[in-house]
Amino acid sequence: MPSPQRSSSEPLLTFDNQVAIVTGAGRGLGRCHALELARRGARVVVNDLGSAVDGSGNSMSAAQAVVDEITAAGGTAIANGDSVSTEAGGAAIVAAAKDAYGQVDILVNNAGILRDAAFKNMTADQVDAVIAVHLTGAFNVTRAVWPIMREQNYGRIIQTTSGTGLFGNFGQTNYGAAKMGLVGMMHVLAIEGARNGITVNAIAPIARTRMTEDIMGEAGMAMDPELVTPVVVYLAHRDCDRTAHMYSVGAGKVSRVFIGVTEGVQNDALTAESVAAAIDQIDDPANFTIRGGPTPA
Template sequence: MTGLRFDDRVAVVTGGGRGLGRAYALLLAGRGAKVVVNDPGSSLAGDGADARPADQVVAEITAAGGEAVACTESVATPEGGAAIVAAALDRYGRIDVLVHNAGIVRRAPLREMSVDDFDAVLDVHLRGAFHVVRQAFPTMCDAGYGRIVLTSSIGGLYGNHGVANYAAAKAGIIGLSNVAALEGAANGVTCNVIVPGAVTRMADGLDTSAYPPMDPELVAPAVTWLAHESCSLTGEILIAIAGRIARAVIAESPGVHRPSWTVEDVGEHLDAIRDTADPLIFPVVPDAHAQHIGYSFAMAEQTAKGVRHA
């Protein structure tokens, strides 16, 4: 096969036994990567265990002439995260790519959601991301190379009914990715976020009859590109849904500066405060944090010099 290859690269895919993770694992392996297919085989709610999903994907990869190993540890614990990364290091001696895709769903209206259901979802999605990133990141930095892809969702960007736990976890993923991108930049380690939309078992119970094609295979090329050595993006968010690939950004309005504010002033200037006709987008890398502060401070300095802002 010509084109972008992953020969001699080692990839870990969490939640790799079904759906999106399976599509990622198969495409990475098909492009030459050695793949650790991680999946404990739990139910959609995170209950139980079944080695068959991970084993079946490994069997598909090896039948096609690729190399893969199954790992059924759970990302939900620090010990599980360590074991998942160790599976790559022990079997192949390195880790070049980490795709955190593992996830569960426990739906409930916010007014009824239990603490246990909230924590269980964060344990897999957000804490799970930390558990595997924390183990892989130092090794990647020491090697001077790494590609990390973390999974958010439309719910993480915009929210959705009945999934406060899922939305909170997926929003947190973006913050974690940004820090990994910043701290990895000097060591050749990138970290980006994929926001996938596909019909998988997470769509169980939804009427998808009017949906356009939304197979996981439509998402996998975007994830695989983010995982490739030729990808220089870091600290970014790509959306992949129904054949559409796009970039999502955190944007600010230019805003309004005044030397002092009253409560009434805020209401009177609300239209200008909220005006995003000329949005500000600060790239995470090299230092959006400082750019954000610097822009605000510059407005204050200009006001002090008599320059009026709205």
């Protein structure tokens, strides 16, 4: 495939002899991730159920179309249509990678659906379906790939969280809960994976895709999904030493998002009244500590 563009001062980040799984890679962000990883030398498993935005239906055509793009450009990829939402599906996705290429070095948990509704109208089915794909789906595929990465003492895992989970958005209680669950999963796995050379990070993308075009409208026209992928490529690379980090990415802007704890107050005789009196000091973000990730050696 054609060599990635870069300035002469930037080292080229390549993925020769590495294998990547990208879930939900038939369209949008996942497609961009898969294409770019393949362009840089990775052998890619393009997973996509081929469903509608709400998760209904299935087809291999979307995943196969991305594979055709990759192979036409000289890359290496296979299509996979298993569902991340079941334990068997997650295991089958990883097994497809192992059977085809003998290893797995990178996992991008990107698959997702939307079933939006105001909380007063939201049903249990809408909650269960969204959590099954976003959160349980990431768990299923990661659980299947985890022993492989531990045995080879190497792995790169990227979670796809969302501003909805981190900051909130009307009508997306189910989606926000699932996306924030991925952050908790990231923090724990970053700790557990550190001894085996496994990093786990997350992106909160802002991009115009099939899932967001109705929400963004004209405001999303400059937010190409291709402008999110460079951060995923960096986090997936062997040279990346970050773990348990979250990055907000969109329209060419990259910012770190972190969980901070204020300095707060210490009162061994704490009462509700003393909390009320000190609440401004408790809330004051002027001095804070960043939490999360493994303890440095």
